[in-house]
Amino acid sequence: MVEARHDLMAQHGGQDAAQEEAPRRASVAAALADPAGALAERLGPGPHALIVLFAGEGAVLPQVLAGLTARYPRTEILGCTTAGEIGEDGYAEGHLVAIAFPASSFAVETVVIDPLSAIDSRRMVARLQQARLDLSRHADRLRHELALLLVDGVSGEEEFLIASLSGGLGPMPIVGGSAGDGHNFSRTQVFRGERVHDHAAIVCLIRSRMVMRTFSFDSTMPSRRQMVVTQADPARRIILRINDEPAAAEYARLLDCPLDNLGPELFATRPVLVRVGGRHFVRAIRDVGPGQSLLFFGAVAEGMVLTLSAETDIAAHLERALEGLSRDARPSLILGFDCVFRRIEVETRQRVAEVSALLARHRVAGFSTYGEQINGMHLNQTLTGVAFYPDGAGWA
Incomplete structure (x- = not known):
């Protein structure tokens, strides 16, 4: 209605x-x-x-x-x-x-x-x-x-x-x-x-x-670390695999941190970016899902190239x-x-x-x-x- x-x-x-x-x-x-x-x-x-x-x-x-x-x-x-x-x-x-x-x-x-x-x-x-x-x-x-x-x-x-x-x-x-x-x-x-x-x-x-x-x-900036989405569920905004590895585990590896450390603080300070029309936009990670998947707040798709963000001064x-x-x-x-x-x-x-x-x-x-x-x-x-x-x- x-x-x-x-x-x-x-x-x-x-x-x-x-x-x-x-x-x-x-x-x-x-x-x-x-x-x-x-x-x-x-x-x-x-x-x-x-x-x-x-x-x-x-x-x-x-x-x-x-x-x-x-x-x-x-x-x-x-x-x-x-x-x-x-x-x-x-x-x-x-x-x-x-x-x-x-x-x-x-x-x-x-x-x-x-x-x-x-x-x-x-x-x-x-x-x-x-x-x-x-x-x-x-x-x-x-x-x-x-x-x-x-x-x-x-x-x-x-x-x-x-x-x-x-x-x-x-x-x-x-x-x-x-x-x-x-x-x-x-x-x-x-x-x-x-x-x-x-x-x-x-x-x-x-x-x-x-x-x-x-x-x-948007205060984020791209780093030189990139990854490719190799399996996703776009309807539910879920990435299952990155670089043909479980998504959360591969994201943690690129961050050089233990998988158990993933949470809102890391998702906020080191988000992933997607390049559209010559600009980078954040794809915010909501949570770690079943099977070491990553749940997102925005659209995701297989074949998408993601870039890890660099450290910036938000203030x-x-x-x-x-x-x-x-x-x-x-x-x-x-x-x-x-x-x-x-x-x-x-x-x-x-x-x-x-x-x-x-x-x-x-x-x-x-x-x-x-x-x-x-x-x-x-x-x-x-x-x-x-x-x-x-x-x-x-x-x-």
Whole structure:
């Protein structure tokens, strides 16, 4: 089923100041007695066209969503579960992070795709085209547009989904993240209003007065060590053999480490890369599977050539990348989808305080994902997102 909702942008004048047009972020501990009330106090009464909520471990979703919808009955509220959050102070855990988009400068249309396993591409394309047309009609004065995607992170459907969305959205930029479940990799959820979905995705089409610049940063670099996938199960994202040896054993040999040492820390700090279109992209390893296989978060195939990544400085790269977003104008806010394995790498290298300070200084809000999407690609181990700028300030 693909379900769409038309949300008219509330008419509200007198908020022409850039700070009043910009998205506003707030974060609170999920364990508070009334976390929805605490969020609402920090976000203000609005009117808001959209509130995006990222819910960390410990959040009682029915309570939180009921509280927010009661306080914002005319606002589109949507979001997902996380593998960690990015709030005002950088990395956080067990928090709720909310971003409110003022109705004076934003308008939205939302499409829910449920279930992912029964996507009818032709019908979905038609629904997306209609939603985009409806949004254009009632928000034609807002000239910048974007599609925000949140998807079940353990579905394994991201590649097919993003390809289908591209057919329905045309030139509209797409950016998003795969929902998380802490480090459990078991059950991830997306939600809209008070309804929580498993094995589903939410596409929110946005038009704005603000300039919205998408980006994707990847700090990894290729080493000279390569390997060939000689047996794989692409449907389940599993590599069984590398260089005609059990995949996990061969990966460990190339790392010069015992097989028993393989785990999230090594997967995060020494991922494997695949070269596509002249660029290297991470294929994040999820776990060691039966028979010394390797389970992945992205597409794999027999004959694929993988390159072991080299050691890099993730904090220094992040500082340069975020400074680049502020070169011509400083973003009012950056919505970031940060792969959980980047977070694990930061923790392993004991750079949490440094990276958190960078994220806070550059006004990044978002969550740690099981994968990221930008335009027609599903990625791993990136910081992908969108920066919001006042119209006419730097980026056109």
